[in-house]
Amino acid sequence: MSGLPRLVATDLDGTLVGADGAISDRTAAVLRAVEARGVPVVFVTGRPLRWAADVFEHVGSHGLAVVSNGAVVWDVAEERARLERPIDPALGLEVCRALRAAVPGTTYAVEDLDGIALEPEFLERYLVPEGSRRAPVEELFDRPALKLLARHEELDPQDFWSRAEVATEGRLVITWSSSTSLLEISAPGVTKASTLALLCDELGVAAADVVAFGDMPNDLPMLGWAGTAYAMANAHPDVLALAHHVAPHHDEDGVAQVLTGLFGLDEV
Known part of the structure; x- marks a missing residue:
């Protein structure tokens, strides 16, 4: 990745969300600061829509999320599916x-x-x-x-x-x-990576300009596709082996710590 990321893609459970099931105030503040710089934060999660919606308030004004491991791109602002990739x-x-x-x-x-x-x-x-x-x-x-x-x-x-x-x-x-x-x-070909790639193409963002965070095997395709990939310190061994970098534990606001450094943000 040359220069700053143009898009942040992050898993939720075990990555952005703490063991208490919530996004901390610190992490939420960092996500807002990144969004304020014009960089979309896209949640890319295995959660179905009914669970992902619990944290949609943190995806910023663009309001886009990839849910169900890539089966849906959800437009949060318009409350509708922007793309569906179902199983026959x-x-x-x-x-x-x-x-x-x-x-x-x-x-x-x-x-x-x-x-x-x-x-x-x-x-x-x-x-x-x-x-x-x-x-x-x-x-x-x-x-x-x-x-x-x-x-x-x-x-x-x-x-x-x-x-x-x-x-x-x-x-x-x-x-x-x-x-x-x-x-x-x-469905065939449906992963977090393949759907995120479709979304990034629509937004005009290259894979090289994406920084991604994850912790479990369902994150492997996304981390392999993104220009910069971070495994959480608590990640599955296969994820740790694939990623370019290791972020601090999800209970230590690891994503927020990395983004603060990448974007030169003030500590919150």
Whole structure:
């Protein structure tokens, strides 16, 4: 990257957001200072829209966020999807059958802009919105989905991911960002990186002028694409190995510390 970044792309959980689930006052102030310099801050998260919206107040006046691991570009100001990249139901069900045959005990949920629908056996770790459908995946996947979730209660995340990659033969994009065995599955070619690249092309920003922050395997494509990549000190080993630099721990306002130095901001 020559000169200052022209766009900041940051993951949320484990990166910008503290262990308390909030963006600190210090980090929020730094994001505002960066935005005031005309540099967009884009949240690029695996969170579905319903969770990402909790922190949208911090994305600045441009109001753009990439959610569901790249399945959606959300226009915060206009409260609408600017781009959707969903999974075709036929392909999704084909992958579900293949994965469940190879890894018995796999359960599924599907997400769209309206919320989440889950199989009865799918044990969600977070509060499920009231009225969420519970049914076999063959009934749930009756329209395009932004993300398919696969969970296993016995395998560890790395093992589940590895076995799923073999079973599904690259037909969909599989990643994970959880400490539990929860796989996040997207449409072919859909990653944080590919959607961020589309957005940056629209904004006239080159990859070389993007600084990106992340901590988990679902951030790997984005960090590999960005001109400058920071792994958080608390990041997964694969992320630490890929990134150009290491930022302080997310509970130490690591993103804010780095941005303060990059942009020569006054400490807040």
